[in-house]
Amino acid sequence: MFSLLRPAALADAPAVAGVRNEIDLVEIGRPETDVHSVEADLRRPDVDLRRDSWLALDGDRPVVYGLLWDDSGGERVDIDHYVLPDRQEDGLLVLAAMEARALEKARGRGLAGLLPRHAFAAIAARGRDTVGLGVDTSNASGAPALYARHGMTLHYAVDTWEVVLR
Incomplete structure (x- = not known):
């Protein structure tokens, strides 16, 4: 070392x-x-x-x-x-x-925006007019805001609960 x-x-x-x-x-x-x-x-x-x-x-x-x-x-x-x-x-x-x-x-150069734009274009090229994805709405990385900037809106939100059993 x-x-x-x-x-x-x-x-x-x-x-x-x-x-x-x-x-x-x-x-x-x-x-x-x-x-x-x-x-x-x-x-x-x-x-x-x-x-x-x-x-x-x-x-x-x-x-x-x-x-x-x-x-x-x-x-x-x-x-x-x-x-x-x-x-x-x-x-x-x-x-x-x-x-x-x-x-x-x-970070901050728009690289993360390339992925949804590319994915949306590929999905539209296959004839789809709607796309959805799941994301943690408490995501600290700003993912929900990124998706909103690319035209996505909240369709529904779910709270998921869990307990770890040992």
Whole structure:
């Protein structure tokens, strides 16, 4: 398990290049990452290193590196995720943090609205003129409001009760 997880900094470029070159050796048989390329990545104008980069260290040795950015104008979020072969568990922990940040960056861009619009179009194309779905009306994620924004109205609501017997 890594001893420290922190954001990467420009000064880490040589160490990050080292991690990437270790992986290059495994994947393609030769080191291919230069420090200048890493520095360029770390200087991306659309990256806040404090929130969009991760460097996992085992002592002083970098074992996982991650960088997240969006240069698509909101169409997608890209990530680089480099994990030394013997550090897969560490890589999964960093990946989980990166996925949480990617979801945070994507939130509010209308991505959730694509699903009902696509589904409604597909259902209408099959000749249906009505569609319904069940949702927890106390849903903290805002799902009921999302569906209302896409033309759905409350047809009926049901309270469901349960008890867990042990």
